[in-house]
Amino acid sequence: MASGTATVDLGFGPSARTFAALARAGFRRYSTYRQAAFAAAFTNTTFGFLRCYVLLAVTGGGVAAGYDRAMMTSFVWLGQGMLGVVGLWGWTDLADRIRTGDVLADLLRPVAPVTNYLATDLGRAGFAMLARFVLPTVVGAVAFGLYAPRHLYTYPLFALSLLLAVVTCFACRYLINSAAYWLLDLRGVNILWILGSGLCCGLYFPLTFLPDWAFATIWLATPCPALFQAPLDVAVERGNPLLWIGGQLAWTAIMLLLAHVVQRRAERKLVIQGG
Amino acid sequence: MSVYLRLAAAQVRAHAQYRASFVIDLISNAVVTMLDVFSVLILFRVTRALGGFGVRDVLVMTALSATAFPLADLLVGEIEKLRGYVRTGLLDTVLVRPLSALFQLLAIDFSIRRVTRVVQGTIFIVIALTLADVHWTPARVVLAVVAPITGGLFFCSLFIAGASVAFWWIDSGEIANSLTYGGRDFTMYPVTVYAEWFRRLFAYGIGFAFVAYYPALALLGRPDPLGAPAWLGWASPLVAPIAMTLAGLAWRTGIRHYRSSGS
Numbered sequence: 001m002a003s004g005t006a007t008v009d010l011g012f013g014p015s016a017r018t019f020a021a022l023a024r025a026g027f028r029r030y031s032t033y034r035q036a037a038f039a040a041a042f043t044n045t046t047f048g049f050l051r052c053y054v055l056l057a058v059t060g061g062g063v064a065a066g067y068d069r070a071m072m073t074s075f076v077w078l079g080q081g082m083l084g085v086v087g088l089w090g091w092t093d094l095a096d097r098i099r100t101g102d103v104l105a106d107l108l109r110p111v112a113p114v115t116n117y118l119a120t121d122l123g124r125a126g127f128a129m130l131a132r133f134v135l136p137t138v139v140g141a142v143a144f145g146l147y148a149p150r151h152l153y154t155y156p157l158f159a160l161s162l163l164l165a166v167v168t169c170f171a172c173r174y175l176i177n178s179a180a181y182w183l184l185d186l187r188g189v190n191i192l193w194i195l196g197s198g199l200c201c202g203l204y205f206p207l208t209f210l211p212d213w214a215f216a217t218i219w220l221a222t223p224c225p226a227l228f229q230a231p232l233d234v235a236v237e238r239g240n241p242l243l244w245i246g247g248q249l250a251w252t253a254i255m256l257l258l259a260h261v262v263q264r265r266a267e268r269k270l271v272i273q274g275g
Numbered sequence: 276m277s278v279y280l281r282l283a284a285a286q287v288r289a290h291a292q293y294r295a296s297f298v299i300d301l302i303s304n305a306v307v308t309m310l311d312v313f314s315v316l317i318l319f320r321v322t323r324a325l326g327g328f329g330v331r332d333v334l335v336m337t338a339l340s341a342t343a344f345p346l347a348d349l350l351v352g353e354i355e356k357l358r359g360y361v362r363t364g365l366l367d368t369v370l371v372r373p374l375s376a377l378f379q380l381l382a383i384d385f386s387i388r389r390v391t392r393v394v395q396g397t398i399f400i401v402i403a404l405t406l407a408d409v410h411w412t413p414a415r416v417v418l419a420v421v422a423p424i425t426g427g428l429f430f431c432s433l434f435i436a437g438a439s440v441a442f443w444w445i446d447s448g449e450i451a452n453s454l455t456y457g458g459r460d461f462t463m464y465p466v467t468v469y470a471e472w473f474r475r476l477f478a479y480g481i482g483f484a485f486v487a488y489y490p491a492l493a494l495l496g497r498p499d500p501l502g503a504p505a506w507l508g509w510a511s512p513l514v515a516p517i518a519m520t521l522a523g524l525a526w527r528t529g530i531r532h533y534r535s536s537g538s
Contacts, residue, residue, distance in 0.1 A: 039450040046453035049473055050460045057468035058322045065321050188299030195303055195310055204314045209321050 018111060019119045026123020037131035040084055045136045048080040052144060055205065065208040071236040074147035075206055077140025078235055079228060084132025085125050085162065086169045086227055088201070089194055093117075094177035095186045107267065114174060114259050121170045147236050154234065157241050161231040164248040169227045171255030172197075178259070181266040200224035202232065219247060226251040278374060301391065308341050308395040311463065326467035327500050331407045333465060335495060338403035339487035340462035342396030343426025347455075349389040350427070351381055351434045355451070358441040366533060376530060377435070396423070407495060415494055418509065422490035425512035426462075429486055432515070432522030433458060439522075442529035454481070462487040467500055482518060485511035 030037070052073055058064050059072050067075060094117065097103040106113045140146060149155065172193075179189050198204060201224040207215050219225045230244040291297050315337050319330040328336075357380060360366040369379050404419060437451025458481070461469075466478040466488045478484035485507075492499055493508025 035444075043449045043453045043457075046457050047460065049469075050457060053469045053473065054318070054325070054464050057325050057464075058318050060322065185297075188297065188301075188303060191303040191307075192299055195307055199310060199313075205317055209317050211320075 019115065022111070022116060022119030023123040023126070026120035027127045028123070029120070030124045030127045031131075034131065037084075037128070038135075041132045041135040044080040044083055044132065045139050048077050048136050048140055049143075051080070051204075052076040052140070056144075058205075065206060066238050067206060067208070067236070070145060070147040071238065072206075073140060073144040074236045075232050077136050077144070077146060079203065079232055080136040080140070081133035082162065082165070082228065082231065083203075085128040086165050087121070087125065087128070087173065088169060088197055088203075088227065091121075091173045092177065092186065092190070094174065095180035098177070098180040099184055112260075112263075114171075114256070114263055117174060118167070118170055122166065125166045149235070149237055151237065154237055154241070157245065158231060158235045161234040161241070161245050161248060164245065164252050165227050165231050168223055168248065168252045168255050171252070171259045172223055172227070174259045175255070175262055178262045178266055181269065196222075197224050197227070201227045202229035206232075208238075223251040223255055282379070304389065304391045305395065308345070308392055308399060311337060311341050312399065315463065326465040328465045328467070331403075332491065332495055332497070334403040335400075335407050335491045336465060336487040337463045338396065338400040339423055339426060339490060340459060342393060342400055342423040343462070343486055344430050344455075344459040345389060345392035345396055346423065346427030347430030347434055349393055351431045352389065353381055354434050354438040355455075356380075357438040358445060361441050361533065362445050370530075370533075377526060404494065409494055410496055414509070418490060418493055418512075421512050422487075422494075425515035426486040426490070428515040429482065429518050430455065430458065432518035433481075436522040436525045439525040439529035442532045458483050458486070482514045485514040 055072050055076060056069065059067060059069055062068070064072070094103070097106065103113075106116065109116060111119075137146070176189055176193050177186070180186050183189065200207075200218050200222050207218060207225060207229050210218070226248040230248050233239055233244050234241045312334070315333060316330070318325060319333075323329070325333055354377075357366075360369070360380070366376070369376050372379060400419065400423060409415060433454050434451075437454050440451060458477075461477050461483050466474050466484050469477070474484075478488070489499070489503070489508040489511045491508075493505070493511075498505065499507070
C-alpha cells in the first residue's frame, strides 16, 4: 500500500458461496433481536409523525422545494423506514473489537475483513427490511397516504438505489470504525458523524430546502446524499433517477475503495490491545 | 454531593485520556445546538410561517427547548445505559454500595462535554428574546430564567421514567427515545403544526406544550391560537414537579421489581 496502488481483493475466495453464507449468518444474528427491532421501528414511527407534521406545515397546500404533499409524506415515512435498513447510526462492532483486541480474529480469517463485514451487514439490512422498514411505511401510508409512483420502473430502481445506499453507508461506517485503530475511543468521531450525516443526508429536511449551490456541494463533496436523499428522490420521482443512481454508484466505489485502503494501512500499524 | 462530584470528576479525567477523541467531542457538542437553529432557519427559507408563527416567535420556542433538553441530558442523560446494567446484572454492584442507586448511575458516566450545550442554549435564548422584541416586565424576566430550568427538570423526569421501562422490558431498546429525543423535536416547534390527536397526546397528555410553547407565548405576550387562557404560560413551570413525582414513583417501583441477571 505504501506505493499507493490500491489492489482491491474482494476475497470471494472459491466462490460467492462464502459471501452468501456470511450474509445469511448476519440475517440470523440480527433476527434474534426481534423485540429491540420492534422497539426501534416504533421509535422511527413516532419520529415519522413528528417530522411529517412539521414538514407538511412547511409545504402547506402547495409545493415546497420540489415536493408536494404526497411526495413529502413519502419522503418522511420511507425515510423513517430506511433509517434502520441503511443503518446510519449505532454500528460500533468493529470499533469495539479493535478496542478489545478481538479484531485479531478477523484478520486471521481467509476472507478480507471489509468483505466479511459487508456480507454480514447485507444480512442485517435484509432483516431490517422486514423488521424496520414495513412498520413506518404502513403507518405512513394509512395515516397520511404515500406518493404513488407514475412509472413501474421506479420500484426496481428504488430497490437498486436502496441497496447502493446500504453498501455506501456500510463503507462509511467501516471507515469511521477504523478510526479506532488510531484513536481507540470513538465517542467524538461518532458524534461528529451523527450530526454531520443527519444534516447532509437529508434526514432533518430534504436537501432541496438548501440553496442550489449548497445542494450540489453536499452531493459532490460528501457521500451523505447517496445514503438517504438519493433513494428517496428515486422513490418520489423527483429529478432524473439515473442521475441519482449514477452518483450513488460513484460514491459506492469511492467509499469501498477507501475502506480497503484504510484497512491495509491499519493492518500495518496495528497494535493488538488487551491480553 | 461531594461523592457525586468526585465520581463525575473521575469520569472527566477518564475521557480526557483519549485526547484526540475528547477534543473532537467538545467541538461536536459546540455545534449541535447551532444545527437545531440552522434546521429551523432552513425551514423558514421555504415557508414564511410555521403553524401560524413567524421565524422570531418559533426561535424563542426552539431556544427554550434547546436549553431545557441539554440540561436534562447533562444531569441524567446517562440513565439511558440502565438497560445494559439490568441486562448484564451490573446493577448489582451499584445496589450493594451505600449510596442511592440513581445517584451512582448518573455519576458513572458523567460527561463534561455536555455543559457546552447548555451554555450555548442559554446564549441562544438571550439572542432569540432580543430578536423577538419582548416587552420586558419583572415577571417575564423571572419566567425567562425559570422556564428553561423547569423544562430541563421535566425532561429529566422523562429520561428517568423512560429508563425505568428497562426494569420490566430489557429489550425495550430505543423506545424511551420516542419520549426524550422525540420530546425535544416536538417542543422545538409550535404545537399548532401537529394534528389534533397527536397534539392532545404529546402536548397535553405528556405535557410537552408546557416546556417551550406556553412559556414562549407568555414571554411574547401572544394569545394562544388554540384558545388556552393566558395564565397557562405562567403556570407551565408547575408541570415539572408533577412530572418529577411521577418519574420518582416509576423508578422506585422499577428498582423494587429488579431481579438480577442470574449469571
